[in-house]
Amino acid sequence: MSMAIIDAREWQNIFDLRTGAKIEADSPVVNIVRGIQGHHPYPGDTDPGSNKWVSDVALDIIEKYQPQLVFLAYAGQYFTNRYTPMTGDERAEMFSAVFSEVNRFIAESGFTPIIIGTGNMTDFKDFIDVSKLDGLAVSTHWSARYAGLHNPSVSDLKYLEKHPKIERIVGRNELLGLFGASPAEAARVPEYLVLAKEGYTFKTASGTLRKALMIPANGFRIPVFCPGGNPNEITDIRGIVDAGLKKDRVAVIILEGIGMGNFPWQNTSCINGRDWYYYEPGEAQYLTIMTGEHRVFDYPTGYKYFEEDQETKEYPFSGYFTSLPEGTLASQFSGKSIAVGNKSMFMHMVTGADLSIECFARNLYNQGTMGVVHRQDKL
Amino acid sequence: MRCNYCEWRCELGNGKLGVCKMYVEDDNVIKERFPNKWSNCGISRIESIPFYHAYPGSRSLTVGTSGCNFNCKYCSNAFIAKEDPALVQDRMLDYSPQEIIRMAKKLGCHNIVFNVNEPTVSLPTLIEVGKEAKAQGIPMGCLTNGYTTEESTELLSSVFSFFNIGLKGFSNQFNKDYIGIPSVEPVLRNIKRLAGMAHVEVVTPVIQSANDDELDAISDFIAGIDPEIPWHVFRLLPEHDMKEVDYPNIEAINNSLETARTELAHVYFHNFVGSDWVNTLCPGCGHVVIERFSLGCGGDKLHRFLYDGKYCPECHREIRLLGKKMEWNNVEVQS
Numbered sequence: 123m124s125m126a127i128i129d130a131r132e133w134q135n136i137f138d139l140r141t142g143a144k145i146e147a148d149s150p151v152v153n154i155v156r157g158i159q160g161h162h163p164y165p166g167d168t169d170p171g172s173n174k175w176v177s178d179v180a181l182d183i184i185e186k187y188q189p190q191l192v193f194l195a196y197a198g199q200y201f202t203n204r205y206t207p208m209t210g211d212e213r214a215e216m217f218s219a220v221f222s223e224v225n226r227f228i229a230e231s232g233f234t235p236i237i238i239g240t241g242n243m244t245d246f247k248d249f250i251d252v253s254k255l256d257g258l259a260v261s262t263h264w265s266a267r268y269a270g271l272h273n274p275s276v277s278d279l280k281y282l283e284k285h286p287k288i289e290r291i292v293g294r295n296e297l298l299g300l301f302g303a304s305p306a307e308a309a310r311v312p313e314y315l316v317l318a319k320e321g322y323t324f325k326t327a328s329g330t331l332r333k334a335l336m337i338p339a340n341g342f343r344i345p346v347f348c349p350g351g352n353p354n355e356i357t358d359i360r361g362i363v364d365a366g367l368k369k370d371r372v373a374v375i376i377l378e379g380i381g382m383g384n385f386p387w388q389n390t391s392c393i394n395g396r397d398w399y400y401y402e403p404g405e406a407q408y409l410t411i412m413t414g415e416h417r418v419f420d421y422p423t424g425y426k427y428f429e430e431d432q433e434t435k436e437y438p439f440s441g442y443f444t445s446l447p448e449g450t451l452a453s454q455f456s457g458k459s460i461a462v463g464n465k466s467m468f469m470h471m472v473t474g475a476d477l478s479i480e481c482f483a484r485n486l487y488n489q490g491t492m493g494v495v496h497r498q499d500k501l
Numbered sequence: 502m503r504c505n506y507c508e509w510r511c512e513l514g515n516g517k518l519g520v521c522k523m524y525v526e527d528d529n530v531i532k533e534r535f536p537n538k539w540s541n542c543g544i545s546r547i548e549s550i551p552f553y554h555a556y557p558g559s560r561s562l563t564v565g566t567s568g569c570n571f572n573c574k575y576c577s578n579a580f581i582a583k584e585d586p587a588l589v590q591d592r593m594l595d596y597s598p599q600e601i602i603r604m605a606k607k608l609g610c611h612n613i614v615f616n617v618n619e620p621t622v623s624l625p626t627l628i629e630v631g632k633e634a635k636a637q638g639i640p641m642g643c644l645t646n647g648y649t650t651e652e653s654t655e656l657l658s659s660v661f662s663f664f665n666i667g668l669k670g671f672s673n674q675f676n677k678d679y680i681g682i683p684s685v686e687p688v689l690r691n692i693k694r695l696a697g698m699a700h701v702e703v704v705t706p707v708i709q710s711a712n713d714d715e716l717d718a719i720s721d722f723i724a725g726i727d728p729e730i731p732w733h734v735f736r737l738l739p740e741h742d743m744k745e746v747d748y749p750n751i752e753a754i755n756n757s758l759e760t761a762r763t764e765l766a767h768v769y770f771h772n773f774v775g776s777d778w779v780n781t782l783c784p785g786c787g788h789v790v791i792e793r794f795s796l797g798c799g800g801d802k803l804h805r806f807l808y809d810g811k812y813c814p815e816c817h818r819e820i821r822l823l824g825k826k827m828e829w830n831n832v833e834v835q836s
Binding site: 128130131132133135137142144249253254258325327328329332333428429431432433438439441482483484485487488489490492 | 541542543544545546558560563577580589591592594595596600604607608609736738740748750751752773774775777794796797798799802803804805806828829830
């Protein structure tokens with residue numbers, strides 16, 4: 123059974139990750155995770171100590187669990203860039219701090235790093251208002267480029283086709299064909315995908331969130347520092363990690379909001395998608411890195427996620443994930459693995475690592491941390 | 502000219518704005534500055550708002566505008582409630598009352614709930630939405646800080662049939678220091694009034710060493726009105742001007758709710774992930790009749806509904822509920 127250890131500061135509880143039922147657990151592995159969570163309260167998404175928390179937690183788990191495979195996601199700079207007004211110098215200083223943090227982790231851990239930037243950010247220019255269509259446009263706050271379009275009218279399509287801030291409208295079949303979706307996967311894909319031009323994002327009917335100052339930029343290519351090979355495409359990274367693990371301890375380090383322009387390590391320019399489609403930072407991009415397969419349809423862009431939120435949904439602590447993804451790197455690795463991240467509560471799902479610790483925060487509200495134990499039998 | 506929507510009763514005129522900055526005097530009439538402008542129009546589980554005793558399991562269209570008439574030091578929605586409303590209009594949604602109803606239907610929502618900020622600052626718009634919702638049989642609820650004038654309280658009750666009223670502290674000193682209002686009396690008056698007319702739940706965020714010593718007084722007050730009123734005690738998430746404050750200790754606050762649990766039928770303690778105190782227990786025998794998950798910032802969620810919506814299956818005591826249990830993906834609207 124996979125378990126979730128919730129640390130809400132000075133208060134911990136353990137749950138069955140799948141059902142959400144509260145459970146009792148006492149084992150060496152559980153105690154390692156609990157102890158580390160207790161020692162490292164999460165400072166918050168835009169706190170200057172946010173990225174240091176990732177390194178500190180990872181180094182602490184490495185010392186106690188001795189893994190061969192580590193996944194890290196550093197996202198402090200992404201959230202700060204997104205919401206905090208900054209000068210160019212301040213931004214450069216912030217980037218420099220995250221790179222120093224990564225170098226500190228590498229130096230102190232001795233792991234061989236594979237470092238991936240998820241893509242540049244760009245100034246938010248304006249909204250594309252799709253809130254008043256006859257049909258329904260669905261886009262998450264975190265997506266800049268894509269909105270799913272459900273049941274559009276003829277006049278909706280005319281309006282969107284003429285819209286100067288829209289790059290193009292893609293029919294469902296074109297998307298399905300691009301990645302070869304199965305009939306089951308196709309069922310949840312919207313009739314159309316609407317693509318915004320760079321700098322623009324969609325205003326849809328949705329919940330209240332903070333206004334972004336910067337959003338993900340066009341990200342057809344992402345930088346990868348990969349001493350063991352040159353990944354031409356995002357799906358090549360997995361194989362290089364697998365090969366690296368045969369001789370080294372490997373750390374896959376993902377830097378949110380870092381693209382080709384500001385990546386300080388020697389890097390390969392890696393294709394981040396296929397043809398006109400690129401991955402924005404998020405679960406699909408992580409899953410593709412971790413599995414070596416395009417995973418566009420696990421939770422398709424612009425799908426009606428809310429329809430799957432009924433009370434019988436499993437994995438209540440894992441956002442909109444309804445099952446453990448198959449084929450993830452760590453779930454197929456026989457050695458020990460860990461994951462630490464401050465992006466969201468999905469590292470435990472997309473990596474499949476034996477142990478994960480991640481922030482439990484949404485929309486910058488900091489509720490603590492979540493540890494996930496998938497495997498206890500390797501200690 | 503005085504604005505009489507809330508107890509500030511601000512003097513408006515000659516371009517002068519009041520505390521909320523949402524109304525203006527125009528030709529001897531108090532008008533909204535930004536009618537039909539919404540900061541929020543999205544889907545939420547009703548338990549997340551939170552309402553625990555109204556339409557359990559239902560899909561709510563949550564709506565909000567901008568501005569607020571309180572100045573809470575810990576405001577969790579300061580990015581919309583504490584900003585100058587004029588500066589956030591570029592990100593607002595522009596929906597007429599008819600379009601709000603259409604959106605509720607399009608998104609398969611069973612009811613409409615005003616949250617995010619304070620409904621009193623957008624009352625004329627909400628009255629129009631209320632008329633449309635009533636015509637369509639869609640129930641409306643709201644979160645409110647209860648600082649309405651008596652006449653506005655009547656208006657609120659004409660729009661909304663269920664309320665979650667924030668009773669943030671019991672002493673005038675706390676309300677002056679942390680909320681920025683001179684007296685809690687209007688809030689207490691309005692809780693009494695609304696509890697006599699509609700479904701009411703009460704929410705209190707707790708700040709250790711600031712208002713945790715007032716919990717018994719709040720509980721006594723609620724019990725004096727109606728001990729069946731559900732009370733949500735929130736662990737404060739340090740936000741806005743209180744970002745540096747320590748997170749309240751969960752065990753200590755829970756221990757301080759012992760008295761409340763003897764005099765109120767339903768005391769919930771949440772706003773943190775994995776709370777143990779989100780289930781509805783029968784006040785008569787302690788049998789669990791509704792199970793929920795608390796996901797903190799991810800919102801609360803119905804897990805299992807274990808009674809007929811009226812009586813405890815074990816001891817047959819009545820357990821109050823507004824409406825019936827709803828299926829998330831069933832688009833049937835029930836008023």
